[in-house]
Amino acid sequence: MANTFQLEIVTPSRLLVKDVAEEAQIPGLSGYLGILPGHAPLITELAVGVITYKANGATHTLSVAWGFAEVLQDKVTILAETAERPQEIDIERAQKAKERAEQRLKSNDLKVDYTRAEDALQRAETRLNVAKEK
């Protein structure tokens, strides 16, 4: 069996990644999934998190927020609503979003939607973490 697989990451605006990878880690909704070539066919929703994959010995990292992945033996396709490479991340914006979300979580306002604020916080933190990797 081949020891690589096709990896495609598609976002609403474009095809972000098309590569041959040896290994990938994707943030499934119920936990991170490690994928090696020859994985059983699988479909999963993605959570907010980090995608890492190895291609040609180099490791690549991307931040992703909500998506959807199909794993086949020789191909992995990821539909991501937002996916960014470390260099594309706007650190300042993420930092601000983080502060805003934290503030909202701390306030006792009943109108605040906690799940939303928590999601926002998680997204911002993931972005910041990924941005550090570059």
Add this chain to the structure above:
Amino acid sequence: MPNILDIRRRIRSVVNTRQITQAMKTVSAAKLRRAQESALAARPYSQMLTNILKSLVSRADIYDPFTGLPRHPLLAERPEKNILLIVVTGDKGLAGAFNTNILKMVSRFIESNPDRNIDVECIGRKGRDFMRRRYPIAPKRASSADGATGASPVQPENEVAPPRAGRVQIVGEYVGVLSKVEHNFAATLSEGVIARYTRCEIDAVYILFNEFKSVIAQRLVAERLLPIKEIGEVDVSMAEEASEEERKKRIEAAKSAGVGLRPADTAAVDEAAARFATLPIDYIYEQRPERLFAGILPKYIGIQIFHALLESVAAEHAARMTAMDAATSNASDMIDSLTLIMNRARQAKITKEIIEIVSGAAAQ
């Protein structure tokens, strides 16, 4: 007898105008090309999303086995009493009849639904200005006042909607989002729309925009976004094709600006997308198909809005290109006829002078 100097001045001014229209045409052509490219780049995602939804329909029980009614709220059909209309126009003018045609169709849409309450969301400055002159703005909700500080657009369920400002009212306006269409915007908009739909505040959602498949294949459509009748099928409730004359003008403009006429070849992309998550093999579903279905369905609406925006932007640039092409050739015609008049005037002046000299010599 027209003054030669005046005519010369006019010619010079028309030449300047022609230069401007020509430049605008070139710019629009370049922007059109870019808009077409981004629409093409957005295709794989939307195709894949649509296809996986279609395949999930057969795997997930989306209909209740006892009542036969759909389980997902976005599929539920209700009698259409309150409808939401999303109007997509341009931010700028000088695009021929682009905005006017859309707004005419909006008026017709509103007239053809006389017994329904219509909420309007305007995307684009031209549409907003038009609607504001005609219809009142919906009263603000109490809790949405602090929207800027980050409260969610999803309102608590126990809140009562304020009384309507009129049968037709404006509930939202977005200006300046079209210069760079972002999926993020479409997603946020669709979230708000979906929330209102699920709360039964609105019974149907339509989007009215200029569809753009290629320079020659364009039409105005009112598509029904919600409830979803069939996934992957466009539910057009009103459409208007461009006139033959308009089409000819477009072809001419596109040819002279070097923009391709044919729709981009999407066969390869579509085929690859068709294979996504739809193979007839036994997938491991990390989540239950129903859950996946429910998760993807709202995104589908967002993608549809996103696409409408992309197409509308492309159409706007195409319309501007056509209008500017027409303006350029009109200016050229005008220069020709003015030059003719000027030459005649000059010739007449010379003739007159000769006559004067000759008759003066004869008199001596």
